[in-house]
Amino acid sequence: MHNISAATAVLLVLVAIGSVIHEPVLIPPLAASAAIIHCAPGLPLAQPRSVIAGHLLCAAVGYAVLAAAGSSPWAAALAAGIGLAVMTVxxxxxxxxxxxxxxxxxNTPRPATFVPLLVGSAGLxxxxxxxASYARPRTPRYPAYWW
Structure with a gap:
């Protein structure tokens, strides 16, 4: 249960930061990342390298596809697939x-605002x-490895 409260707390912090700076900081992918980090901390996809670099690589892919193909559901699906391929490589x-x-x-967010907030949020x-892993006795330590 502690992992759920820790995940909720960090998501509320993202909302608070967004309220202060008047920018949306909590986006659905970050909520999913929090769930993976706190509920499956030993998985390779929960490790810092995957969380931070994965979001950063997919952001780059998203902006590249947006520039090349515009904003549409077709382009969004293409960006997700290419992002998965890039992360795999x-x-x-x-x-x-x-x-x-x-x-x-x-959503076509401005890169100069979105990317730093994304990387900072993933790091947070x-x-x-x-x-949270050190606050819970007798639980596996997170991360299993940093890079």
Whole structure:
């Protein structure tokens, strides 16, 4: 139960940050990332390399597809598929990151604002997972490896 409360707490922090800076910080892919980090911390896709690099790579793919094909559901699906391929080649698979590419193609956020917030939020999720794992006695430590 503690992992659920820790995940909820970090998501509420993202909402609070967004409220203060008047930007949407909590996006659905980050909620999915929090769930994976806190409920399956030993999985390769929960490790910091996959969480942070996966979101960053899929953001790049999302912006590239948006520039090349525009904003449409077809382009969003293409961005998710290409993002998955790129993460696989980079060995940074993180399934929620595919949705980051979709969010970018469908919502067209400004890269100068969106990318730093995305990377910072993913980093915060990882740090919260690390801190929560040390607050729970007799549980596996997160992360299993940092990079």
């Amino acid at each position: 980079a060995r940074t698979q993180h399934s929620p990151a595919c949705a980051t590419a979709v969010v970018i193609v469908l 999720l990882v740090l919260a997972g690390w801190a």
